[in-house]
Amino acid sequence: MLDRLNEALERVERDLGEPVGAAAMARTALTSEHHFRRMFSALSGMPLSEYVRRRRLTLAGAEVIGGRDTLLDIAVRYGYGSAEAFGRAFRAMHGISPGEARRTGAALDSQSRLAFHLTIEGNTAMxxxxxxxxxxxxxxxxxxxxxxxxxxxxxxxxxxxxxxxxxxxxxxxxxxxxxxxxxxxxxxxxxxxxxxxxxxxxxxxxxxxxxxxxxxxxxxxxxxxxxxxxxxxxxxxxxxxxxxxxxxxxxxxxxxxxxxxxxxxxxxxxxxxxxxxxxxxxxxxxxxx
Structure with a gap:
């Protein structure tokens, strides 16, 4: 049920530097990978891959602004094979390059963690x-x-x-x-x-x-x-x-x-x-x- 879906989403936070483990997430939710992706999209309004990308770039953005590690180290930590690939993805979400963000302390976009809760309206049973x-x-x-x-x-x-x-x-x-x-x-x-x-x-x-x-x-x-x-x-x-x-x-x-x-x-x-x-x-x- 929704508890298992939320448990599956915890894998996104644990595996931010790894490829999207949709199959493992689906097993946690006790469903098929195809249905898990479909269910996630229906509930969240975005594809699972898009959510994972935005979460990674949200956390990476905080580290870029923090300035403790090199941009290449941050890129590798969040699953990007090169600083160039990281830069393209970073700009696509935040509208600014990682280097510019670090130099200027610019405001960045943020993707909140998702958790699903069931709200029942009325008393209609389907x-x-x-x-x-x-x-x-x-x-x-x-x-x-x-x-x-x-x-x-x-x-x-x-x-x-x-x-x-x-x-x-x-x-x-x-x-x-x-x-x-x-x-x-x-x-x-x-x-x-x-x-x-x-x-x-x-x-x-x-x-x-x-x-x-x-x-x-x-x-x-x-x-x-x-x-x-x-x-x-x-x-x-x-x-x-x-x-x-x-x-x-x-x-x-x-x-x-x-x-x-x-x-x-x-x-x-x-x-x-x-x-x-x-x-x-x-x-x-x-x-x-």
Whole structure:
């Protein structure tokens, strides 16, 4: 749970001069490296590698200003192979070179240590179910958009608004299994799920039909297990986007018999005014726990 995630983050402080030990951190958190990176990004809003880099340069900055060791000694201590590489990274974060910072005592940026705490608002409990599903196809129009963690995703919205009623009628005809109708599908490519990274996005039917209609794409999905998170009456899109955070912060840590596996993520939504109800389907695999 979150205690184990915070315990894993302690390794960042202990191993500041070593390569990012994401695999060891994931073992401490009792999850896979892929899911650990994904969970960290969802909770913190930044990739794990970015957090480690900023923590190292925060502590290195204090030593640069302190003036006790040479800049090369500090660079090596924090994992940089040369003073030049250290200087480039230092300037990228602090906006000034290490030498200038030492000479002028300039103000530097700081990355605080992270610790995660669970705050529960309201008394809504999210229900879920586990589905073992055979192979199927996702068929529908698709595009590539940037990943947006919170708020409107304008390229995604523009794409959806550009689809005519005839597209949804064709998807309804193709749909022959759950989740039914036109389903929003995202396929991420960046394991850290960085804001702005590329995401393949489809509005698709879940179907067993062969062939790909003109103007549509097809994605074959192998048989597997899915956790289906059910939500009701959430504000769209902000509150619905938080369902992914709930999965990373609460559901997976509370259900160690399952871990996330890479694959398409399916969102089936019905709207009533500004509120949305529906299901988020996430691909999972059973662990040995």
């Amino acid at each position: 229900r879920y179910r586990i589905v073992d599903k055979g192979a199927f196809r996702l068929v529908g129009p698709g595009t590539r958009v940037p990943l947006v963690h919170e708020g409107a995703n304008r390229p995604m919205t523009d794409f959806v608004l550009g689809l005519g009623d005839d597209v949804y009628e064709r998807l309804a005809d193709l749909s022959d299994q759950e989740p039914r109708g036109g389903v929003s599908v995202t396929v991420t490519h960046d394991p850290d799920r960085r804001e702005g990274s590329d995401v393949d996005f489809y509005v698709a039917a879940v179907t067993s039909a062969a062939g790909t209609p003109e103007g549509m794409r097809a994605l074959d999905v192998p048989a597997g297990t899915w956790v289906v998170l059910l939500f009701e009456g959430l504000a769209f899109p902000e509150a619905v986007q938080r369902v992914w955070v709930y999965a990373a912060a609460e559901w997976f840590p509370s259900n160690p018999a399952y871990r996330y596996r890479h694959g398409p993520e399916l969102l089936s939504v019905e709207y009533e005014g500004d509120l949305a109800s529906g299901e988020l389907w996430l691909p999972v695999e059973r662990t040995s726990v």
